Amino acid sequence: MRFLFFTDTHIKGTNPQNRKDNFLETVQKKIKEVLDIAVEEKVDIILHGGDIFDRPDVSPSLVREFVVLLNKYSIPIYAVAGNHDIYGQNPITVNRTMLGLLDGMGIIKLIQPGKRIFFEDGPRKIQLTGQHYYYGIDGENKRQNYMVEKNLDASFAIHMVHGMLLEKPFFEGMSYTLIEEITDTQADITLSGHYHAGFNTKIIDGKYFINPGSLVRINNSINELLRMPKIIIIDINEHISISEKYLNCALPGEEVLDRSKVEALAFREKKLAEFVQGIYSTGQYNTINITRIIEEISRQQNIRDDVVKEALYRIGAAQEALSQNDNENYPEVN
Structure with a gap:
């Protein structure tokens, strides 16, 4: 079975002050290319790591543009809600947001925390779980948001979280979770968003920890200037195979960010x-x-x-x- 993972699209109609291009048109091109890659690669399921929108109340006309685009493709999309998708960092409000509307219409399927979704693929059963962002997700009880128990009859488990999962400590005052703190999870693959810079795929004790970084570059920091947007292809057969693809339509940072x-x-x-x-x-x-x-x-x-x-x-x-x-x-x- 084949999955495509990407995250943090921050769809919005206004231009970030550090962008030189038309941000909305760029996001549309990127999402279209992601969907085209999914078709070319014969992807079964698309996964989005949260912050689909840049704010919970984006205008209906803007949402309509993306619904029209998504409806041209038939591959199911599963997602978790990011902090920008909800009000007050409270996932309970998601039903009153534009993301909640898309979920209610079945265009995007939100993974409810604690719920296990299963996909049958021949002799294999793949478990999918997710955790929306909420205030304190990387606080005192952070491990519970990343730790997963695999069903006894599940061959593989994927867990998707919109949280600050990092490979090394960050600066003082920022809440985060280190990969080394959750290596005893039963998830075979842990996918995260939220941290826009992302990190190279980590494999620890046969478990994969993945964040390809945001699909968009909003600020003009040196790291964002050098980083190129990419997506992840996950193949699950007898074993797990991970590959990444950079977007062809994404221009070099110096061409879109105000140097x-x-x-x-x-x-x-x-x-x-x-x-x-x-x-x-x-x-x-x-x-x-x-x-x-x-x-x-x-x-x-x-x-x-x-x-x-x-x-x-x-x-x-x-x-x-x-x-x-x-x-x-x-x-x-x-």
């Missing part, structure tokens, strides 16, 4: 890192991201998780209400 700002960005990132470190040492905050404010206050003052989750839930509800009332202020189609 004139890269050196200035590197300098700003250095200064920002120094500033953030200063915040950590003094306990003061200066940010317009309300979620980051709440997370930092909770870290500094040791506020209980249930209080933080309630705050984020209320913020998500407010964001949802604002998007319904003031959608005209946030155009999603150029």
Whole structure:
């Protein structure tokens, strides 16, 4: 049986400030090429690692464009919800989002946490599970989001998570999960999104840990300038075989990212890192991201998780209400 995995498409109608091209047209071309590859490679199932959309309330006209594209292909698409797909980092809100609409229409099939999906392939039975993003996914109880038990009658197990799964430690203040912390999972293949840079496929004790990186490049950091978008082909027969394909339509970073700002960005990132470190040492905050404010206050003052989750839930509800009332202020189609 053959699977295709890609992640973090961040479909949106407006252009990120660091892009020189038409972002929407580029995303459309990339997704079309991914679907064409799936047909050429005779893929049975397409898997998406989350952040299909850049926000939960993208405009209906924009969603329609992608539904028209997806309907030209008959390969089933299974996905998990990313943090950009939902309100307030709360997956309970997914039914009120555009991603939830596509799930309800059967265009994209969302994998519900705790539910096991099985595919029969001759003598083999393949198990598929998934975990949506939620606040604290890489927090104190992070292992439960990545650990999987394989059914006794399952030949192979695939688990897909929209979480910060990394091969090595990240900077202070960022929640993440290291691959080495979950190597005792029973999943034969663990797929992750969220971390846009991705990492090279890791094989530990015969288990695969995969993140090809985001299909789109939104910022103009040096890493993004050099990185080329790719997808993963997973073949499961008697054994597992993994291959990757770079997108032909993806232009070099220097052609689509504003290179004139890269050196200035590197300098700003250095200064920002120094500033953030200063915040950590003094306990003061200066940010317009309300979620980051709440997370930092909770870290500094040791506020209980249930209080933080309630705050984020209320913020998500407010964001949802604002998007319904003031959608005209946030155009999603150029």
